[in-house]
Amino acid sequence: MMRKAILTAAGAAAIALAVAVPGSVRADGPARAPGEIIQAAPAAQWAAIPPEELLVMDLAPGTTGQPRRVVIQLMPAPFSQGWVGNVRKLAAAHWWDGTSINRVQDNYVVQWGDGDAEDAVKAKPLPAGLAKVSEADYVAPLSWAVQPVGSPGNRRDEIYDGTGSLKGGWPIASDGKTAWPVHCYGMVGVGRNMPPDTGSGAELYVVIGHAPRQLDRNIALIGRVIEGIEHLSSLPRGTGEMGFYQTAGERVPIQSMRLGNEVAGLPRYEYLSTGSTSFASYADACANRRDAFFIRPAGGADICNVPVPVRRVKG
Amino acid sequence: MMRKAILTAAGAAAIALAVAVPGSVRADGPARAPGEIIQAAPAAQWAAIPPEELLVMDLAPGTTGQPRRVVIQLMPAPFSQGWVGNVRKLAAAHWWDGTSINRVQDNYVVQWGDGDAEDAVKAKPLPAGLAKVSEADYVAPLSWAVQPVGSPGNRRDEIYDGTGSLKGGWPIASDGKTAWPVHCYGMVGVGRNMPPDTGSGAELYVVIGHAPRQLDRNIALIGRVIEGIEHLSSLPRGTGEMGFYQTAGERVPIQSMRLGNEVAGLPRYEYLSTGSTSFASYADACANRRDAFFIRPAGGADICNVPVPVRRVKG
Numbered sequence: 001m002m003r004k005a006i007l008t009a010a011g012a013a014a015i016a017l018a019v020a021v022p023g024s025v026r027a028d029g030p031a032r033a034p035g036e037i038i039q040a041a042p043a044a045q046w047a048a049i050p051p052e053e054l055l056v057m058d059l060a061p062g063t064t065g066q067p068r069r070v071v072i073q074l075m076p077a078p079f080s081q082g083w084v085g086n087v088r089k090l091a092a093a094h095w096w097d098g099t100s101i102n103r104v105q106d107n108y109v110v111q112w113g114d115g116d117a118e119d120a121v122k123a124k125p126l127p128a129g130l131a132k133v134s135e136a137d138y139v140a141p142l143s144w145a146v147q148p149v150g151s152p153g154n155r156r157d158e159i160y161d162g163t164g165s166l167k168g169g170w171p172i173a174s175d176g177k178t179a180w181p182v183h184c185y186g187m188v189g190v191g192r193n194m195p196p197d198t199g200s201g202a203e204l205y206v207v208i209g210h211a212p213r214q215l216d217r218n219i220a221l222i223g224r225v226i227e228g229i230e231h232l233s234s235l236p237r238g239t240g241e242m243g244f245y246q247t248a249g250e251r252v253p254i255q256s257m258r259l260g261n262e263v264a265g266l267p268r269y270e271y272l273s274t275g276s277t278s279f280a281s282y283a284d285a286c287a288n289r290r291d292a293f294f295i296r297p298a299g300g301a302d303i304c305n306v307p308v309p310v311r312r313v314k315g
Numbered sequence: 316m317m318r319k320a321i322l323t324a325a326g327a328a329a330i331a332l333a334v335a336v337p338g339s340v341r342a343d344g345p346a347r348a349p350g351e352i353i354q355a356a357p358a359a360q361w362a363a364i365p366p367e368e369l370l371v372m373d374l375a376p377g378t379t380g381q382p383r384r385v386v387i388q389l390m391p392a393p394f395s396q397g398w399v400g401n402v403r404k405l406a407a408a409h410w411w412d413g414t415s416i417n418r419v420q421d422n423y424v425v426q427w428g429d430g431d432a433e434d435a436v437k438a439k440p441l442p443a444g445l446a447k448v449s450e451a452d453y454v455a456p457l458s459w460a461v462q463p464v465g466s467p468g469n470r471r472d473e474i475y476d477g478t479g480s481l482k483g484g485w486p487i488a489s490d491g492k493t494a495w496p497v498h499c500y501g502m503v504g505v506g507r508n509m510p511p512d513t514g515s516g517a518e519l520y521v522v523i524g525h526a527p528r529q530l531d532r533n534i535a536l537i538g539r540v541i542e543g544i545e546h547l548s549s550l551p552r553g554t555g556e557m558g559f560y561q562t563a564g565e566r567v568p569i570q571s572m573r574l575g576n577e578v579a580g581l582p583r584y585e586y587l588s589t590g591s592t593s594f595a596s597y598a599d600a601c602a603n604r605r606d607a608f609f610i611r612p613a614g615g616a617d618i619c620n621v622p623v624p625v626r627r628v629k630g
Binding site for chain 2: 063104106107135138195209210213214216217218229230234236237286289292293294295298301302304305
């Protein structure tokens, strides 16, 4: 079945899905692929993602009745905590239940919230007590040692935390004084109006295309999809301006959106610690593929091609 | 309707679709968005894409009977011409008619060809006379003056041709001696087996996620989708290894694939000349968004976020 193995998979899709990469560790022969390094990583190098840091969105079932669940990990301090607090309040109030996916723009974003937000009569009231967050909070002070990803050829402003001062191993950029999360595939952000509006968190989007880095430091990122992004990225594209659905009938209903600790039977998830030796090997392999399929290592990788591996915990 | 304008669109999706960007040129006020610069570009700065450089793939109609046409522009010399020649032969032989989309892997690729290629009995014979292309042809000698995209902050190996020595304005990388096309969103490449196989061109894929730059110089790129990529990127993801569909029933039939000069009534297409003043302004605006939605220009853009604008010619 070699022709089926036409493109090796690992290293491109891990942020979007719980990692399930084919292949096994080789005792000898070519260097390991990123997916093989992930599979071989010892249990101690994986870190739990607590359920209270998860947001679980259930769309209405698909055309064949299949469930469509999307699991989002919320951004840890010091980033975006004003918006994250609002998102927690909105989820606790079950505010998104009955709202919808309203926009799907190819190679850009899927966006959801109240499809009638612009209608003064029909707009769904927001819960009381949401914070108004300042533009200043698009960035955070840089207060930890940075660890560049991989090898020469990477942009120097693209780092992963290697010190444990950030929870969760997130893609972060920095100018040496401040730091901010990066708009990679699968990252979830806060829709907003023109500045100085910064958005409440009720209107969210997820990146489904090439990383739109021009949005960094201009919109708040509050998390990332760790499972089920295919239920969003494969939706029909909207044909209105900017990919909005032109009719209410095209919108995809959101049945519920809950904090993970409110969801019965949720699997446990882990991420590969970005300070671990396995992560270092993985990042190096992403930047320099030496496994059998490849003939020329790239000599570098951009941060969005070194997604932090996330997995479901078995059993 | 301001809340609908939550994310400005231009600069992310242009390679994937004939450009249709909302907005108009401002007489004063904030700087222009990339889409506004494209819309204002004079006719003389657009260059025709001849129909014989196009490949037109018609999928079976969708669930509501809608047509699903994908238009691909073939790669010009000096790149990948052995494979491009094979693709022309395969299209002229109508070889893809009745084949199918067999693989859809989220944030990676959609792949098509003979779903039975691995079955010695059922495999579809290839036409005679296809070239076997050397691995050496993954790169070409660098024989023209390079023009880096945009502003400081761009990777220096990422260039567009500004001299006219390449037709079509393609994303190209270089090490100073050789040059090669880049795996951006929408680029079309040649599936292959393990090295030293280089693929015939009968098995093709298109990038539908963050640019998998590790594939550069390891697989041949033969073109890019200029219209209709949404018919591929929104397909259900395959649930087999590497996103292959697990059953033949899931595959999406390809009705026909033809060279553009064989297709009656095909619209005319143009690209914005990468040597034009409008393209320079557009690339600068992609790297430094100063239009009203933005509060902090990025100071750089990677080449896959500066897609060459392509449009249908009106009338």
